[in-house]
Amino acid sequence: MTGLLQTTIDGLLEGGSYAIVGLGLSLTFGSLRRLNLAYGATAMLAAYLGAWLHIRHQAPVWLVAVSVVVAATAIGWYVERLCFAGARDDTAPSRGAPIAGTDGREVVALASSFAIWMQLEQLAVNLLPRHLNAFPSLAASGDWALGALLIRPDRLLVALLAAALILGLAAWLERSRAGLAWRATADQRTAAHLVGMPVARLQTLAFAVACALSGVAAFAVLAIDGQVTPMFGMWVLLKGLVAAMLGGLGSVRGVLWGGLLLGVVEAHAQSLLGAQGREFATYALLFVVLVAPWRRGDRGAPLGGLRA
Amino acid sequence: MNLFLRPSPFCSLLALGAWWAMTPLANAQNPAPASARPQLELQCVSYGTGPMLECLVDLKRRDGAPLEGATVTLGGLMPSMPMAHTIRPVKAAATGRPGQYKGTLELEMLGVWAVDVDITGPVRDKRSRNLVVHECEGNARCPATPARPADMAPARPGAAHKH
Amino acid sequence: MSDRIHSSTGAATGADGAFAQAVRDALCHLPGLGGAAGTHAVGLASDMAIMSLLALSAYLMLLVGRVSFGQQAFFGLGAYASGVLSAMFQVPLGLALAAGAAFGALCSWLLALPTLRLSGLHYAVATLAFGEMARIALGWWHWQRPGEDGPVGPAGIEGFRDIRWLLENDVSPAQYLGLTLLVLLGVLVLLMRAERLRLGVGLRMVGQDDTLAAAQGIAVDRLRLFAAALAGGLAALGGGLYAHRTTYIEPAVFDPMLGVHAVGYALLGGLGTALGPLLGVMLDLGLLDASRLLPGWRMVIFGGLVALFLRWRPRGLLDETLVHRIATAWRLRRGTAGTPGLAPMPSPPNLSRRKTP
Numbered sequence: 001m002t003g004l005l006q007t008t009i010d011g012l013l014e015g016g017s018y019a020i021v022g023l024g025l026s027l028t029f030g031s032l033r034r035l036n037l038a039y040g041a042t043a044m045l046a047a048y049l050g051a052w053l054h055i056r057h058q059a060p061v062w063l064v065a066v067s068v069v070v071a072a073t074a075i076g077w078y079v080e081r082l083c084f085a086g087a088r089d090d091t092a093p094s095r096g097a098p099i100a101g102t103d104g105r106e107v108v109a110l111a112s113s114f115a116i117w118m119q120l121e122q123l124a125v126n127l128l129p130r131h132l133n134a135f136p137s138l139a140a141s142g143d144w145a146l147g148a149l150l151i152r153p154d155r156l157l158v159a160l161l162a163a164a165l166i167l168g169l170a171a172w173l174e175r176s177r178a179g180l181a182w183r184a185t186a187d188q189r190t191a192a193h194l195v196g197m198p199v200a201r202l203q204t205l206a207f208a209v210a211c212a213l214s215g216v217a218a219f220a221v222l223a224i225d226g227q228v229t230p231m232f233g234m235w236v237l238l239k240g241l242v243a244a245m246l247g248g249l250g251s252v253r254g255v256l257w258g259g260l261l262l263g264v265v266e267a268h269a270q271s272l273l274g275a276q277g278r279e280f281a282t283y284a285l286l287f288v289v290l291v292a293p294w295r296r297g298d299r300g301a302p303l304g305g306l307r308a
Numbered sequence: 309m310n311l312f313l314r315p316s317p318f319c320s321l322l323a324l325g326a327w328w329a330m331t332p333l334a335n336a337q338n339p340a341p342a343s344a345r346p347q348l349e350l351q352c353v354s355y356g357t358g359p360m361l362e363c364l365v366d367l368k369r370r371d372g373a374p375l376e377g378a379t380v381t382l383g384g385l386m387p388s389m390p391m392a393h394t395i396r397p398v399k400a401a402a403t404g405r406p407g408q409y410k411g412t413l414e415l416e417m418l419g420v421w422a423v424d425v426d427i428t429g430p431v432r433d434k435r436s437r438n439l440v441v442h443e444c445e446g447n448a449r450c451p452a453t454p455a456r457p458a459d460m461a462p463a464r465p466g467a468a469h470k471h
Numbered sequence: 472m473s474d475r476i477h478s479s480t481g482a483a484t485g486a487d488g489a490f491a492q493a494v495r496d497a498l499c500h501l502p503g504l505g506g507a508a509g510t511h512a513v514g515l516a517s518d519m520a521i522m523s524l525l526a527l528s529a530y531l532m533l534l535v536g537r538v539s540f541g542q543q544a545f546f547g548l549g550a551y552a553s554g555v556l557s558a559m560f561q562v563p564l565g566l567a568l569a570a571g572a573a574f575g576a577l578c579s580w581l582l583a584l585p586t587l588r589l590s591g592l593h594y595a596v597a598t599l600a601f602g603e604m605a606r607i608a609l610g611w612w613h614w615q616r617p618g619e620d621g622p623v624g625p626a627g628i629e630g631f632r633d634i635r636w637l638l639e640n641d642v643s644p645a646q647y648l649g650l651t652l653l654v655l656l657g658v659l660v661l662l663m664r665a666e667r668l669r670l671g672v673g674l675r676m677v678g679q680d681d682t683l684a685a686a687q688g689i690a691v692d693r694l695r696l697f698a699a700a701l702a703g704g705l706a707a708l709g710g711g712l713y714a715h716r717t718t719y720i721e722p723a724v725f726d727p728m729l730g731v732h733a734v735g736y737a738l739l740g741g742l743g744t745a746l747g748p749l750l751g752v753m754l755d756l757g758l759l760d761a762s763r764l765l766p767g768w769r770m771v772i773f774g775g776l777v778a779l780f781l782r783w784r785p786r787g788l789l790d791e792t793l794v795h796r797i798a799t800a801w802r803l804r805r806g807t808a809g810t811p812g813l814a815p816m817p818s819p820p821n822l823s824r825r826k827t828p
Contacts, residue, residue: 035592082778107538107591111738112781114540114731119774126767130443131419234727238603241596276628280607287600290593291585345620381510387723390713392732392756392769394518397510416767424717426510432638434718457628 002148007267009149015243015263016159017224020217021236022243022255023166024210030250030306031186031206034106037113038079040237041120042211043218046072047228048124050219051133061136061223069215075120076211080204083112121233137226158220163256165213170252170308179308182206186250186306206306242286251307344431346375352423352452354415354441361413361441361452365400365425374407378429382411384421387438393417397426418443420455513644517716519756520651522736524709526748527658529730530737531702535695536678538591540730541582541598542706544605547725549575549707550714551609551625557636557715558623559616564636568654568711575707576700583699587692602727610722630721634714644716651712658705662745674698735777741789750788792819 021043028036036042050068053059059067143150173179185192185202193199218236222228243262247254262282269281349366363382367375380400386393393416400411415421418441427433438455525546532539553571556562562570586597615624618633625631637647665671676684677694685691714720732755733748740751754776759769780787 035596082782107595108781108785110592110595111538111734112778115735115738115774115777115781117774118728118731118735118770119778122768122770122774125417126771129418238599245596276607276610280604283600283603283607287597287604290589290597290600383510383514385717387721388726389728390717390724394511394515394756396508397514420723422719432641434635434638436632436717436719438721 003271006149007271008264009151011264011267012260013152013155013159013263014267015260016155016162017217017221017259018239018243018262019166019256019259020158020162020220021214022240022247022259023162023169023252024212024214024217025237025240026244026247026249026252026255027169027210027213027306028207029244030252031182031203031210032084033186034084034109035113035241035249036079036084036207036210037110037237038083038116038120039113039211039214039240040233040235041117041124042072042075042079043214043236044228044230044233045075045120045124045127046215047135047218047222047232048127048133051135051222051228052127054136055128055134061138064136065219065223068219069212072215072218073208073212076208076214077204079113079116079120079211080207083109083116084207117233117237121230124233125230131229133228135222135226135228138223139226154224158224161220162259165216166252166256173252173306173308183306183308238282242282245286246289248307253308344370345433346370346378346427346431348425348435350423350425350435350437350439352439352441353449354452355444355447355449359415359418359441359444361415361421361423362449363400363411363413363423364403365409365411367407367409367427374405375430376402376406378409378427378431380409380411381426381428382413383424383426384413384415385424386417387420387422415441421452510644513648515756517644517648517651517712519752520648520655521709521713521716522733522756523655523749523752524658524705524712525729525733526736526740526752527662527745528702528706528709529733530742530745530748531662531674531698531705533734533737533742534674534678535698536591536681537695538595538734539598539702540595540727540734541600541602541605542702542733543725543727543730544602545575545579545703545706546710546713546729547605547609547720547722548578549710550720550725551612551631551710552707553711554631554634554714554720555614555624558631558634559618564640564642564715567636568708571711572704572708575710576704579703579706580696580700582703583696587695599727599730602725602730606722606725609725628722630719630723631714632719634718634720637715638718647716651716654708654712658708659745659749666744735773738787739773739777739780741787741793743786743789743791743794747787747789 025036025039028034028039046068049071050064053067054064138154140152140154144153144156145151173183181192181197182202185197185199186206189199214236217240218232222232239262243259244255245258246261247256247258262285265281265285266278270278273281347368347370349368350363352361352363354361361384365380365382367378367380369375381397382400383397384395395413395415398411398413400409402408403410413423420438420440422436422438424434424436427435439452440455441452442450444450525542528542528545529539532542549571552574553567556567556570557564582598582601586594589597609625610628612625613627615622615626617623620633623633642650662671673684673689673694676687676689677691677698681691736751736755737748738751739754740749741747755769755773759772784790
C-alpha cells in the first residue's frame with residue numbers, strides 16, 4: 001500500500017514540473033488560438049544560454065535564472081513576429097494558405113512554428129555541442145521522510161511554485177481588470193477592438209508572458225537536474241502539450257490538473273511497465289484524450305478563449 | 309479507377325523497369341552467403357574539432373586467418389537523423405598488418421554515430437556499429453565507446469535522479 | 472562493381488536472365504560510379520530519392536488539408552515489415568517492398584479512421600503522439616529466428632540488423648539507386664496523372680474547403696481515408712527501400728524530427744505539384760547538406776526558409792499558380808490546340824486594374 005502511495009506522491013511531484021512547463025503553452029493557445037510548436041525549442045535555447053553563461057563565465061545562479069527568463073522572452077518575441085503576427089488579424093482573407101478552411105490559419109502558424117522549432121534547436125546545439133551540459137544545480141541532497149514515505153524537497157518546491165503561479169494567474173485573470181481585458185481579447189477579438197482595447201499589444205504581451213513562464217519552468221526543471229541535453233526541447237514541448245491538452249487547451253487551472261494527472265499516470269506506468277512504458281503511457285493518454293468519442297462537441301473547431 | 313488515359317512512353321518505361329526490378333534480382337550471380345561473412349573488429353578514436361574519427365578495422369575469415377586484399381569503405385550516419393549529416397565515405401587503406409585497414413571520417417557532430425564498414429573484394433558484406441563519439445580536449449585522442457541501449461533511447465530530464 | 476565475377480554459367484535461365492544480365496552490365500559500366508566519390512554521390516542520390524517518398528507522403532496529407540507529423544511511423548513500420556519479410560523469410564525484394572507498402576497503407580488507414588473529424592491542430596498532435604507510440608512499440612518488439620550467421624530479426628531497442636537481401640543477391644549500390652529512382656518515377660507518374668482526373672481534383676477540393684466540397688457532393692471522408700492510406704503506403708515503401716539500403720534499422724531512426732522534416736520539404740517545395748516535395752528535398756539534402764554550405768547552420772537556414780515562405784508564399788515554391796503558368800507556357804510553346812482531357816484548373820482571378828491577365 002505504501003508502495004502505491006509512494007508512487008502516487010512521486011507522480012504528483014513530477015506532475016508539478018509538467019504543469020509549470022505546460023502553462024505557457026496553454027496561455028498562448030488561450031489568447032492567440034494558436035499552438036506554438038517552437039515553445040520547447042524557445043525554452044531550450046534560453047536554457048542553453050543560461051548553461052553557457054554558467055559554464056563559460058561562471059555566472060552566479062541568480063544571474064542564470066534571470067538570463068534564462070529574459071532570453072526566453074526575447075526568443076518568444078522573435079517567434080511571435082515571424083509566425084504569429086498574422087494571427088492577430090483573423091478577419092483578413094487568407095492568401096492561399098496551405099490549409100484553408102475553418103482552421104487554416106491556426107495550422108499555418110503551427111507549421112511555421114515547427115520550422116522555427118528546427119531553427120532554434122540547431123542554434124542551441126551550435127552553442128553548446130556536447131550532449132551533457134552542466135546547469136547550476138539546486139538539487140536537494142536528501143529526501144524528507146514523512147512516515148514511511150519519501151518526499152523530494154526540490155520537487156516539492158517546484159510543484160508548489162507551479163501551483164502558486166497557476167492559481168495566481170487564474171485569480172488574476174478572474175479578478176483583475178487587466179485579466180478581464182486579456183480574457184476579452186481572447187474570446188471576442190473584434191468586440192474588444194471595437195471597445196477600444198489595444199488587442200495587438202495585449203496579445204503580444206500574453207505571448208511574451210507565456211514565453212517568460214517557459215523560461216521560469218525551464219530553469220526550475222533544469223536546476224533540479226543539474227544538466228541540460230539536446231533532448232530538452234522535445235521533452236518540454238511534449239510534456240507541456242500533454243499536460244495542457246489533458247486539462248483543456250486554454251484553461252489555466254486545467255494545466256495544473258492535467259500536469260498532476262499526467263505525473264500520476266506516468267509514475268504508475270513506470271512501476272508497471274518500465275521507463276519505455278512510461279513514455280508510451282504518456283502518448284497513449286494524449287492520443288486517447290484527442291480521439292475520445294465523448295469529446296465530439298469541441299473537436300471540430302479549435303477551442304478558443306482563455307479560461308482561468 | 310481509370311488511372312491511365314492512354315499509353316505513353318512513361319508507362320512503357322515503368323513496365324520495363326518493374327519487370328527488370330522484380331525478376332532478375334532473384335537470380336544471384338555472385339551471392340554473399342552469410343556463412344562467408346568475415347569477422348569484424350572496429351576501434352575508433354576521435355580527435356580535434358569536427359570531430360574527426362579515426363577507425364581501425366580488423367577483418368578475419370571464418371577460420372581465423374586475416375582477410376587481406378579487401379576493399380574497405382567507411383561511412384557513417386547519425387541514427388537520430390539518418391538522411392542528414394551526410395559524410396563522405398572514406399576508403400580505408402591497408403596498414404601493413406595483415407587484415408587491418410585504417411581510415412579517418414570527418415564527422416559533423418558529437419554523439420551517437422552508426423559507423424558503416426562496407427567490404428567489397430573477396431567477399432561482399434556491410435556491417436555497422438553504433439558508437440558514442442565523445443569530445444576530446446586539445447590534441448588528445450579519445451576512444452569512441454560502443455553505444456548502449458540507454459544511449460539510443462532519448463534521454464529525459466530527471467532520468468539521472470531516481471529514488 | 473568491377474569486383475563482381477561475370478559468370479556466363481550463372482543461375483540465370485533463358486532470355487530473361489540474359490537480357491537482365493545485359494542491362495546490369497550496361498549499368499555496371501556507367502562512368503564515374505566507382506571510388507569513394509562515386510559511392511558518396513550514389514548514396515546521396517539514394518537518400519534523396521527515399522526521402523522524397525516520405526516527403527510525398529506528407530504532401531498527400533497536406534493536399535487534403537491535414538498536417539501530419541506521424542508519417543515517420545509508417546516509414547518505420549514499412550521498414551520493419553519489408554525487412555522482416557526479406558531477411559527472415561527470404562521473400563524477394565519486390566514482393567517484400569510491396570507487402571511493406573500495403574502494411575503501411577493499412578496502418579495509416581486504421582489511424583485515419585478515429586482521427587477523421589479532428590481539427591487541424593488536434594490532428595497534428597494526434598499524429599505526433601501516434602508516431603511516438605509506434606516508435607516505442609517498435610523498441611519493444613523482439614522476434615528473432617535462427618539465421619545462417621546467428622539470430623536475425625528485430626531486437627527491440629537495439630534495432631534490426633542484417634537485412635542483407637541486396638548483399639546476398641549481389642545488387643550493387645548503383646543498381647539499387649536505379650531501382651529506387653524507378654520506384655520514385657513510378658510514384659510521380661501516378662500522382663501527376665491522378666492530378667488531372669476527378670480523383671486529384673477532388674483531393675484538392677477537400678483540402679481547400681471541405682464543407683464546400685461536401686456541399687458539392689464529394690465524399691470528403693472517403694477521399695481523406697484514401698489519401699491517408701496512399702500516404703501511408705508511400706511512406707512505408709520509402710521505409711522498405713531505406714531498410715534495404717542501410718541493411719539495419721533501429722527505432723531511434725524514426726523520431727518526430729524525420730516527420731517534421733518531411734512536412735517541411737513539402738511545404739517549402741510547393742503544394743502545386745508532386746514535384747514540389749522533390750524540390751524541397753533537393754534544396755535541403757542536395758544543396759544545403761551535401762554542398763557543405765555553412766555546415767552547422769543547415770536547419771537554421773531551412774527552418775527560416777520554411778517560416779518565411781509560410782508567411783509570404785504559403786503554398787511553397789511550386790504553388791498552383793506557378794504550376795499553372797508553367798503548364799500554360801508549355802502548352803502554348805507546343806502549340807497544341809485542344810488537348811484531350813480535362814481543362815486545367817483556373818488560375819486565381821487577377822483583381823488588379825491592369826488589362827493583361
